Amino acid sequence: MxxxxxxxxxxxxxxxxxxxxxxxxxxxxxxxxxxxxxxxxxxxxxxxxxxxxxxxxxxxxxxxxxxxxxxxxxxxNRKVDQARKILELLDELADEQRELLMSVIKQLVEGLSKK
The missing domain is CATH 1.10.260.40 (lambda repressor-like DNA-binding domains)
Known part of the structure; x- marks a missing residue:
């Protein structure tokens, strides 16, 4: 480090x-x-x-x-720890909210991957 x-x-x-x-x-x-x-x-x-x-x-x-x-x-900043934190955040949301957030995350990742 x-x-x-x-x-x-x-x-x-x-x-x-x-x-x-x-x-x-x-x-x-x-x-x-x-x-x-x-x-x-x-x-x-x-x-x-x-x-x-x-x-x-x-x-x-x-x-x-x-x-x-x-x-x-x-x-x-380890991926596994960040994924665990995202899981905790998602757990607080209703199904519809999680689906919406997943859609937004997918669009963000796709947009960032192109740059």
């Missing part, structure tokens, strides 16, 4: 942490208090300035009531 890829991954993990925090309705201050760290430390993790340790990821996953892998796979 080169430096650019590493930075992209760290930033994406930070965005996943921020997204989970917002989705459960917690402030950076509350996360900091729970973890016994400063709000600035939480901010640095969320912006990708600081890399959370595996232990810290486990603590965050517990707070967010998700798996550690959820924080990592949301950030992943």
């Amino acid at each position: 080169d430096e650019r890829q590493r930075l992209t991954l760290v930033k994406a993990v930070g965005q996943a942490i921020a997204s989970r925090r917002v989705s459960v309705g917690l402030s950076q201050e509350k996360i900091a208090e729970t973890l016994g760290i400063s709000r600035e430390a939480v901010s640095r993790m969320e912006t990708g300035v600081a890399v959370p340790s595996v232990v810290r990821l486990a603590e965050l996953a517990e707070i967010f009531q998700c798996g550690i892998e959820d924080l990592l796979t949301e950030a992943s």
Whole structure:
């Protein structure tokens, strides 16, 4: 993994942490208090300035009531992880909505493949 890829991954993990925090309705201050760290430390993790340790990821996953892998796979650019995320998103839709979305995705892929 080169430096650019590493930075992209760290930033994406930070965005996943921020997204989970917002989705459960917690402030950076509350996360900091729970973890016994400063709000600035939480901010640095969320912006990708600081890399959370595996232990810290486990603590965050517990707070967010998700798996550690959820924080990592949301950030992943691997096809299998992206497919898993799409599957989760599709699962929330009714049949008609999924069919419409699949049609749009097919058109997008066809259009992007020609370029």
